[in-house]
Amino acid sequence: MTGRPADDEPILRIDNLHKRFGQTEVLRGVSFDVHAGEVLCVIGPSGSGKSTLLRCINFLEEPTAGTIYVDGEMMGHRVEGGRLVGLRATELAMQRVHIGMVFQSFNLFGHLTALQNVIEAPIMVKKEPRAEVEKLATALLDRVGLAHKAHCYPAQLSGGQQQRVAIARALAMRPKLMLFDEPTSALDPEIVGEVLQVIQALAIDGTTMIVVTHEMGFAREVSHRVIFMDEGVIVESGPPNDVLVNPSHVRTRQFLARITAPVTRAGAEGTT
Amino acid sequence: MTAEPSAARLPGANALERPVGRRQWRLPGRGDLPRLVRKPARWTLLAVVLVLLAMLGHLLATSSSLQWGVVGHWFVNGGILAGLVRTLYLTALAMTIGIVGGTVLALMRLSKSAVLSLAATAYIWFFRGTPLLVQILFWYNIAAFVPRISIGVPFGPTLISGSTNALVTTLVAATLGLGLNEAAYMSEIVRAGIMSVDARQTEAATALGMTKRLAFRRIVFPQAMRFIIPPTGNQTISMLKGTSLVSVISLPELLYSVQLVYARTFQTIPLLVVACLWYLVVTTVLSVGQHFVERHFGRGESRKRSASFMERMRARQFDQILS
Numbered sequence: 001m002t003g004r005p006a007d008d009e010p011i012l013r014i015d016n017l018h019k020r021f022g023q024t025e026v027l028r029g030v031s032f033d034v035h036a037g038e039v040l041c042v043i044g045p046s047g048s049g050k051s052t053l054l055r056c057i058n059f060l061e062e063p064t065a066g067t068i069y070v071d072g073e074m075m076g077h078r079v080e081g082g083r084l085v086g087l088r089a090t091e092l093a094m095q096r097v098h099i100g101m102v103f104q105s106f107n108l109f110g111h112l113t114a115l116q117n118v119i120e121a122p123i124m125v126k127k128e129p130r131a132e133v134e135k136l137a138t139a140l141l142d143r144v145g146l147a148h149k150a151h152c153y154p155a156q157l158s159g160g161q162q163q164r165v166a167i168a169r170a171l172a173m174r175p176k177l178m179l180f181d182e183p184t185s186a187l188d189p190e191i192v193g194e195v196l197q198v199i200q201a202l203a204i205d206g207t208t209m210i211v212v213t214h215e216m217g218f219a220r221e222v223s224h225r226v227i228f229m230d231e232g233v234i235v236e237s238g239p240p241n242d243v244l245v246n247p248s249h250v251r252t253r254q255f256l257a258r259i260t261a262p263v264t265r266a267g268a269e270g271t272t
Numbered sequence: 273m274t275a276e277p278s279a280a281r282l283p284g285a286n287a288l289e290r291p292v293g294r295r296q297w298r299l300p301g302r303g304d305l306p307r308l309v310r311k312p313a314r315w316t317l318l319a320v321v322l323v324l325l326a327m328l329g330h331l332l333a334t335s336s337s338l339q340w341g342v343v344g345h346w347f348v349n350g351g352i353l354a355g356l357v358r359t360l361y362l363t364a365l366a367m368t369i370g371i372v373g374g375t376v377l378a379l380m381r382l383s384k385s386a387v388l389s390l391a392a393t394a395y396i397w398f399f400r401g402t403p404l405l406v407q408i409l410f411w412y413n414i415a416a417f418v419p420r421i422s423i424g425v426p427f428g429p430t431l432i433s434g435s436t437n438a439l440v441t442t443l444v445a446a447t448l449g450l451g452l453n454e455a456a457y458m459s460e461i462v463r464a465g466i467m468s469v470d471a472r473q474t475e476a477a478t479a480l481g482m483t484k485r486l487a488f489r490r491i492v493f494p495q496a497m498r499f500i501i502p503p504t505g506n507q508t509i510s511m512l513k514g515t516s517l518v519s520v521i522s523l524p525e526l527l528y529s530v531q532l533v534y535a536r537t538f539q540t541i542p543l544l545v546v547a548c549l550w551y552l553v554v555t556t557v558l559s560v561g562q563h564f565v566e567r568h569f570g571r572g573e574s575r576k577r578s579a580s581f582m583e584r585m586r587a588r589q590f591d592q593i594l595s
């Protein structure tokens with residue numbers, strides 16, 4: 001894709017991230033940067049630690065070791081007298097405000113309408129005035145094509161519509177970075193396109209994002225960089241045309257060969 | 273990030289929307305009758321039920337022991353109505369203690385602290401494991417066990433002190449007996465309600481920057497209410513009837529009030545009918561209230577528009593008669 005400024009401070013810097021669940025080490029030293037406006041796709045086999053990686057970035061899981069900086073600010077810790085001190089829960093919560101997250105299973109709040117889902121956190125967490133938030137939320141729902149569903153409850157929406165509301169909900173916090181964890185994996189194939197189109201439009205508008213996906217067509221079309229993960233490490237990283245078309249590692253090639261079928265399908269849909 | 277609608281508004285996005293079907297509640301019409309004629313068993317059953325109802329009606333109308341005039345007289349008697357009012361506020365007080373205490377106990381049981389969790393478990397074990405009637409008698413006689421109640425430093429100086437008998441009046445004993453017992457049952461209801469809310473709801477709230485407390489208050493608890501309200505309604509109705517137990521400690525609630533009268537007039541049956549009628553009136557009102565509260569907290573639960581109360585009642589009555 002086209003050039004992006006690479007010389008500035010990265011929005012996200014991950015340095016030697018480790019995560020262990022009991023005896024199993026799920027992330028074994030992951031490091032990379034994401035710059036403003038960059039779209040990074042993460043691919044890899046099931047269990048390779050992709051979700052864990054995203055969840056460590058916003059501290060839904062606490063990393064075992066390593067540091068994460070979001071816009072220059074260290075996540076979860078503070079340096080005090082030359083030592084790292086864990087942040088209090090409220091401080092950590094305020095850090096998460098800068099990171100939007102979209103889940104595979106949407107996780108819309110079931111007792112709130114689409115609009116209420118979007119305005120909840122800006123009002124309750126950022127304490128922004130309701131009228132302003134509602135204006136922003138209405139614009140965001142319109143942006144994901146759901147202005148007419150503002151007063152529907154999640155149970156009255158299709159999966160694709162729920163996921164688009166979830167995207168609007170995350171955007172309403174005006175995050176510096178968006179994380180998508182397999183946003184279309186729970187959707188019927190014919191609905192995948194409508195969600196990918198919304199994410200692609202965000203990418204074109206310059207939203208900084210990390211997208212874990214199995215949609216290779218989308219990764220090739222939209223991302224600036226692709227990371228291939230396996231067994232908790234980054235095996236290969238580079239422009240989509242290198243990693244997805246001419247991978248240099250055997251493991252990448254094997255993985256891509258296994259999921260050839262989805263490439264053709266998603267490729268057809270991701271193209272504009 | 274700008275919020276203006278932009279190129280992101282893609283054509284085709286709307287084309288994928290499916291209209292959400294609205295299910296109509298259909299009331300039985302004329303066309304349904306021929307189907308019934310072909311079911312003689314149903315008609316026989318209906319006839320049997322009608323005959324039994326007629327017999328019961330005849331018994332009620334003509335029974336010499338029932339004395340409807342007496343029932344009518346005492347139904348609106350001042351002393352009985354005072355008893356009814358006591359029953360109502362005893363129910364309200366006990367349920368308040370039950371709901372608040374139950375919620376606290378549920379949060380204690382769900383907390384990470386082993387001490388809190390164990391304390392709550394012990395409480396529930398005790399209050400569910402002993403008869404309510406015994407508990408009420410225990411509170412009524414607490415003075416024999418703890419003659420004085422003092423507030424101060426444990427094993428140290430006393431700040432305030434009073435005789436237990438003055439502090440724990442009959443009403444206090446009744447309220448404590450019913451309320452503390454109720455808290456044990458309510459805690460299980462609240463706990464089950466909280467646990468039925470998907471953990472991913474909390475996770476989504478956390479990712480949006482909410483603290484645990486805020487996520488619980490705004491996201492988890494409102495959704496738990498949908499599971500908590502129906503059994504709480506049932507508990508309230510049980511409590512209303514359960515207050516009659518405190519007649520054993522001579523608290524003149526509805527039952528004890530009628531007992532006081534028939535002990536004097538020997539019109540036992542008519543006065544018990546008076547009590548039953550009042551209990552029925554209040555439970556009916558409570559059931560209707562429960563329906564509306566449930567509908568409020570059930571919002572967002574299903575794809576269907578919820579049918580109005582009358583629509584449902586009519587549909588239900590017809591179903592019951594015919595099936």
Ligand SMILES: Nc1ncnc2c1ncn2[C@@H]1O[C@H](COP(=O)(O)OP(=O)(O)OP(=O)(O)O)[C@@H](O)[C@H]1O
Nearest residue numbers: 021024026044045046047048049050051052053182
């Ligand atoms: N909370 C947890 N406790 C224990 N093990 C966990 C936990 N979360 C994840 N794991 C383990 O970590 C490994 C990586 O999981 P992760 O969900 O990150 O994989 P993934 O790459 O997202 O896979 P998928 O493509 O299936 O979503 C798995 O083996 C999983 O069993």
Ligand SMILES: [Mg+2]
Nearest residue numbers: 050051052182
């Ligand atoms: Mg995953």
